[in-house]
Amino acid sequence: MTASAYTASCNGCSGFTSTGINLKANPHMKVVAVDPSVIPLGTKLWVEGYGNAVAGDTGGSIRGHRVDLHFPTKSAAYQFGRKQVKVKIID
Template identity: 50%
Template sequence: MKKITLILAVIVLLISVLPSSFATAKSKPKKMTVSATAYCEMGRTATGYNYKKHPKAKAIAVDPRVIPLGSKVYIPGYGYAIARDTGGRIKGKIIDVHFKTRKQAIKWGRKKIKIRVYRH
């Protein structure tokens, strides 16, 4: 009886550890080089996110075939952002980085950068 209880305890422990190790492997970022431009829209995104309610939100517009909506992305010089929007001219490895003001967006300009994408 003690052996069976011990075996069951070991099995439960192993099962509880497996999902966390899978999550670690799943959260490894995908690195890619993209063309990054900027925009300063203060309305709603394609996912319904409201910039007026969250003006300090860090978000990007993406081609969802390349970067899934909802993904967390690290952008050098900007920080972590969430892929919350799409755009008619955003095709392939192009992202639009959201800024609160037009002045900030113009200062960012357009640049090629290496980003890290963490799938949601």
């Protein structure tokens, strides 16, 4: 899948995912934004180069076989960038 990165540490970001996870209160939580028609929300995942995570968010441009990985800081998100990764459903 194609993976990009995002952070809740930005001006104007609420910090809450579409499933209600507060990423500002839990900045190191591994949360993945997914297309729920491909990966249901709440699914536990393993993402290459990211580790174990939960499908806990959606995104306006996350459609099909794309994921968006949450990082605690803007610099960490920029450092990850965009790349092809393997994603496995573990639950």
